[in-house]
Amino acid sequence: MYCGTRIRIGGTFIVVKAVFFDFYNTLAYFWPLVEDIQISACDKFGIKVSKDGIGNGYVLADTFFNLENSRLALSRRSSSELSDFFARYEQIILRGAGVGVDLEKARSIWKLISMNPKRFKLFDDVLTCLEELKAKNYIVGIISNINLKMNSIMKELGLQSYVNFCVTSQDVGAEKPSPVIFAAALKLSGVTPVQAVYIGDQYHSDVEGARNMNMLPVLIDRQEQHSDIVDCTKIKSLTEVPGLIYKWPCS
Incomplete structure (x- = not known):
């Protein structure tokens, strides 16, 4: 009972x-920490970011993620739509960390990040x-x-x-x-x-x-x-x- x-x-x-x-x-x-993965990936593109900055960026990006996901679930989006979505997501993360990049660079950074193995x-x-x-x-x-x-x-x-x-x-x-x-x-x-x-x-x-x-x-x-x-x-x-x-x- x-x-x-x-x-x-x-x-x-x-x-x-x-x-x-x-x-x-x-x-x-996620482990490794997403902040550490971001820092490593950005470094390969000559971009220097801090862990606190990336953390702030994820707060903004996750709000965007949830609002967009409620508008149209990611599971219902095409591969090209998902690519555009995560390019924008990465762009928001970096903006929150004080770094401005165009969508194509953000797309390339996210592609590198998504290849990194993670576990919970x-x-x-x-x-x-x-x-x-x-x-x-x-x-x-x-x-x-x-x-x-x-x-x-x-x-x-x-x-x-x-x-x-x-x-x-x-x-x-x-x-x-x-x-x-x-x-x-x-x-x-x-x-x-x-x-x-x-x-x-x-x-x-x-x-x-x-x-x-x-x-x-x-x-x-x-x-x-x-x-x-x-x-x-x-x-x-x-x-x-x-x-x-x-x-x-x-x-």
Whole structure:
């Protein structure tokens, strides 16, 4: 039997029974670090960038990525459209790092970057958070726009014993913030939207997507790069999640 945390939203008491997570940049990141890959690739083109600058660039570029992906999913774009998209994506990354390049140079840099082998690594706070949620018998799920089969990734990262299910855009043919992918997770969990907390690192696809489904959204902002966002709960570490759920403030 699943336990739940009783909280009050708008004068009505509800019970949180499920906690859903985004995957990339919430639970896991690429290794080698994307910042290091960018620095190495740019160096081959005679471009000097800093790790902090590239980090700032990814904040801008990932916002662009999620807005564009919700407009027209990358999985539905042609190879030439994808090439144009990632050239623009790389251009935004470098602009955020203080470097201006034309689209063709950005395309060449991204092509080099995309050839670099990468794997996923968990953030250090993930297992501590999941262990506590499991001990309290919360339903735990992953909702991700990742266009990959997650079974082997979950096994490699040791997540299978902590996560009840994973729903991806590849599984349901819809990308966050579409309600379709959130609805699929809710169906698997057997809870209502107001009984679910959703945690992700992107405002548009994660916070707005969850909020539009009447779920409780939480933005994880590890590097405190979203000081402009003030209309949702924010955390810096997943170790804050269990305590946040247990002591969710009344509103």
